[in-house]
Amino acid sequence: MLRQAMLGRARYTIPTKRFLSMQAPRQPSIGRFTGKPDHATGKYTVSFIEGDGIGPEISRSVKDIFQAASVPITWETCDVSPILVDGLTTIPDEAVKSINKNLVGLKGPLATPIGKGHRSLNLTLRKTFNLFANVRPAKSVRGFKTTYDNVDLVLIRENTEGEYSGIEHVVTPGVVQSIKLITRDASERVIRYAFEYAKAIGRPKVIVVHKSTIQRLSDGLFVNVAKELQKEKNFQNIELDTELIDNTVLNVVMNPSKYSDAVFVCPNLYGDILSDLNSGLSAGSLGLTPSANIGDKISIFEAVHGSAPDIAGQNKANPTALLLSSVMMLHHMGLNEYGDKIENAVLKTIAASSKNRTGDLGGTATTTSFTEAVIDNL
Numbered sequence: 001m002l003r004q005a006m007l008g009r010a011r012y013t014i015p016t017k018r019f020l021s022m023q024a025p026r027q028p029s030i031g032r033f034t035g036k037p038d039h040a041t042g043k044y045t046v047s048f049i050e051g052d053g054i055g056p057e058i059s060r061s062v063k064d065i066f067q068a069a070s071v072p073i074t075w076e077t078c079d080v081s082p083i084l085v086d087g088l089t090t091i092p093d094e095a096v097k098s099i100n101k102n103l104v105g106l107k108g109p110l111a112t113p114i115g116k117g118h119r120s121l122n123l124t125l126r127k128t129f130n131l132f133a134n135v136r137p138a139k140s141v142r143g144f145k146t147t148y149d150n151v152d153l154v155l156i157r158e159n160t161e162g163e164y165s166g167i168e169h170v171v172t173p174g175v176v177q178s179i180k181l182i183t184r185d186a187s188e189r190v191i192r193y194a195f196e197y198a199k200a201i202g203r204p205k206v207i208v209v210h211k212s213t214i215q216r217l218s219d220g221l222f223v224n225v226a227k228e229l230q231k232e233k234n235f236q237n238i239e240l241d242t243e244l245i246d247n248t249v250l251n252v253v254m255n256p257s258k259y260s261d262a263v264f265v266c267p268n269l270y271g272d273i274l275s276d277l278n279s280g281l282s283a284g285s286l287g288l289t290p291s292a293n294i295g296d297k298i299s300i301f302e303a304v305h306g307s308a309p310d311i312a313g314q315n316k317a318n319p320t321a322l323l324l325s326s327v328m329m330l331h332h333m334g335l336n337e338y339g340d341k342i343e344n345a346v347l348k349t350i351a352a353s354s355k356n357r358t359g360d361l362g363g364t365a366t367t368t369s370f371t372e373a374v375i376d377n378l
């Protein structure tokens with residue numbers, strides 16, 4: 001039997017046995033949106049970071065579709081040009097104020113220079129607003145054939161530390177050290193979120209993906225925290241499994257359906273890599289996979305993909321991943337009808353014909369013609 005369970009995206013159709021009799025809530029209890037619409041206009045204000053490369057093109061698409069769907073949102077454009085002080089990267093105060101005020105943001109991809117200049121602005125945003133859980137669902141798209149049908153993977157990545165702590169130094173020329181920082185606090189809050197998320201979407205299992213055979217203390221702590229949490233009364237109905245990352249990667253590629261009833265949770269780098277793999281497998285492109293960066297109060301939604309410099313400025317980018325991220329955002333804000341409407345229009349457009357699809361999906365559509373087709377399908 002199938003039951004429609006909703007969190008972030010309407011199209012979670014989840015096979016359940018144990019949870020059939022339970023009413024799954026729509027959102028985990030952690031990180032709920034508490035913003036209010038403006039009294040006078042009835043509209044919410046959302047901070048919008050358009051991003052680099054293809055960012056402005058896919059952002060235009062989201063804005064046009066939101067306008068056509070009459071979504072009650074006013075965009076507040078945020079400039080996050082990096083500010084470097086004593087080697088540390090920050091973002092302008094106005095952007096920090098905007099996001100702190102609105103409690104929610106939508107973000108296009110931000111490019112990171114390699115080996116020089118500012119630190120990743122994506123990491124800076126996640127650290128600045130303590131966005132500790134990065135939720136990355138990867139689901140097959142109806143009507144678009146990839147290697148496997150019915151891929152339905154949900155991954156939650158620790159988003160503030162691990163290999164992305166940015167603690168690196170030269171010990172002596174030719175010898176560098178990079179510190180993977182794992183703390184009990186950060187591990188606990190993301191794993192707790194993963195348990196809550198699994199409950200909310202009606203999945204009976206959480207799988208900790210790790211390599212504690214090698215990273216014995218750091219990943220060992222992450223795994224132990226999960227085992228401790230699972231003993232809490234609240235989570236005893238959720239099964240906990242642990243898997244070595246190399247084994248998970250093999251299994252995901254060989255048989256992704258093995259994980260349709262689970263939520264993965266993992267340290268930062270594993271989650272970054274595994275989420276691109278999941279995207280490629282479910283969608284055949286990075287152009288379709290959304291994500292949410294969740295904090296206790298503030299959340300920022302963004303695609304899994306980057307700034308795609310190879311196709312930037314050519315009207316070739318697929319805006320779907322940012323659109324589906326905006327759908328996750330609408331559900332997070334409780335604007336479910338609008339989220340469902342836009343999601344259905346996007347999926348209908350992709351399913352209708354290969355002509356509608358952008359180049360990454362083997363089609364000939366441009367970003368603008370795809371956007372127009374979605375608007376026609378609203």
Ligand SMILES: NC(=O)C1=CN([C@@H]2O[C@H](COP(=O)(O)OP(=O)(O)OC[C@H]3O[C@@H](n4cnc5c(N)ncnc54)[C@H](O)[C@@H]3O)[C@@H](O)[C@H]2O)C=CC1
Nearest residue numbers: 109110111112122286287304305306307308311317318360
């Ligand atoms: N969260 C973020 O803002 C992220 C930012 N980045 C940054 O993006 C820059 C480029 O990174 P890459 O490794 O090239 O990864 P990328 O994700 O930008 O591109 C990888 C491949 O996927 C394609 N692609 C990505 N998004 C697409 C879309 N919407 N439509 C059609 N095709 C799409 C690109 O054309 C390219 O062939 C780097 O500076 C990196 O730091 C990378 C990943 C995430």
Ligand SMILES: O=C(O)CCC(=O)C(=O)O
Nearest residue numbers: 111112120122123272304
């Ligand atoms: O910030 C970056 O440069 C890359 C981030 C990334 O790959 C991701 O968030 O998936």
Ligand SMILES: [Mg+2]
Nearest residue numbers: 272273276304
């Ligand atoms: Mg990545």
